[in-house]
Amino acid sequence: MTLALPSLPAARRLPRIGRIERYVLIQQLRSLATALAVISALVMLIDFVEVSRGVGSNQDLSALRILGLVAIKSPAVIVQLFPFVFLFGTLGAYIGLNRRSELIAMRAAGVSAWRFVLPSAGMAFLLGVLTVTVLGPMASAGDAMWQRERARISGTAPGAGPPEAIWLREGDDQRQMIIRAGRQDRANARLLDVTFFIYTTQPGGGRTFSERIDAQSAALSAGRWRLQDATGATVGQRAVTYSTLDLPSSLADEEAFERFARPQSTPFWSLPNQIQRIENAGFSSTAYRLRFQQLLATPLVFAAMSILAAAFSLRLMRLGDMARMSVAAVVLGFAFFFLNQFSAAMGSAEVAPAFVAAWLPPILTALAAFTLLFYTEDG
Known part of the structure; x- marks a missing residue:
């Protein structure tokens, strides 16, 4: 049946x-x-x-x-x-x-x-x-x-023309750092002629300038910046010189030396990670979100x-x-x-x-x- x-x-x-x-x-x-x-x-x-x-x-x-x-x-x-x-x-x-x-x-x-x-x-x-x-x-x-x-x-490739300043930004809820480097040494994975502008985040969300550190070089490794021949000055205090100085960092090792690609040059599958990286670095990701x-x-x-x-x-x-x-x-x-x-x-x-x-x-x-x-x- x-x-x-x-x-x-x-x-x-x-x-x-x-x-x-x-x-x-x-x-x-x-x-x-x-x-x-x-x-x-x-x-x-x-x-x-x-x-x-x-x-x-x-x-x-x-x-x-x-x-x-x-x-x-x-x-x-x-x-x-x-x-x-x-x-x-x-x-x-x-x-x-x-x-x-x-x-x-x-x-x-x-x-x-x-x-x-x-x-x-x-x-x-x-x-x-x-x-x-x-x-x-x-x-x-x-x-x-x-x-x-x-x-x-x-x-006009990197290193062939005049040096171009490099700007980075990182931090967390307690502290923000703006980093400016005059040039980079990719062979030795270092930033040269570096200045760190450090801001402290207040409970209300505002930021106040707390310290400036100038260094001859800065290398990023294992979640920290290793500064050589650094001079730091806090607000209201005299400048202090350091032969070496370590600062905690949330950046990946390659992010200090890799420039963000244009939105048009970023593949579709890489855009979400690129957006996250840019926002973690403290920059605007509007162009990448729009793309x-x-x-x-x-x-x-x-x-x-x-x-x-x-x-x-x-x-x-x-x-x-x-x-x-x-x-x-x-x-x-x-x-x-x-x-x-x-x-x-x-x-x-x-x-x-x-x-x-x-x-x-x-x-x-x-x-x-x-x-x-x-x-x-x-x-």
Whole structure:
């Protein structure tokens, strides 16, 4: 005797992608590949001219060497332009379907626009996740390599140019130290011409200056600063000279000699630890928090651009004004870009929280795209 399992109601079955959806997805992927190729070619051409006139003018670099520099520099710019890839690619795919009257045939057969627009948006969302987790870190690594190579070729690498002062900050609830070093000796892991400004934290949270210590060198090891030839002076007291002096430290050994990478050069997976390190050192991590939130919002940006382009393409079928609606879609795409840049500037200036500055533009774009699609499809 066999028991028959009850079949799930139609409303509870998992959605399946049919032939129409697969066909539209394939057309969209082809159009996205074309848009990516065109944008990448333009970016690499511009970067080739920029590198040739910048770094290449100061050094005798071969064309092959310049191409190598462009290959590690351009991916970071291309990844930033991915929203336009989805805008132009999706718009081109649906315009092609419209020109071949395939959209008209789908609508005449009673196929709802939501049936093939939502899978396209879902694919864009998944590609956004892939971009953030895989392609983005690779582009960030390339950008960091480009910064190092440009500094080395231009002769501005650490130790090649004038010494630059190093500032550090550390402490706890009882004491804060601001450290300034005139230069560093990486070979011996020391800071040279060092000044320690020590502040005491009061019970109310305020800080008062308590001591200044000048030293010829300071080495960080095993959770302490070892100062050589130091002179310390507290408020209201005479200066005291020390041949060696130890001060407790909460910094890791490498943090005294490693500069924080730019937010754009920091991979997605390293941003949380980088933010924690910067805050532990007493510096502002606003730019890194904003970058992290922008990366988290990237999949929503791609999906919103895909829906926006599809909504304008559906209106082409009804209104018959292809040029006007295509220009309107491109204008809205650039409007999103400028809104995103403006919001990022507000976030960097701490006028708006990093979360709001990163998520507001894609949310507004997604709402605008859904509103237009609802109006086009359901009247």
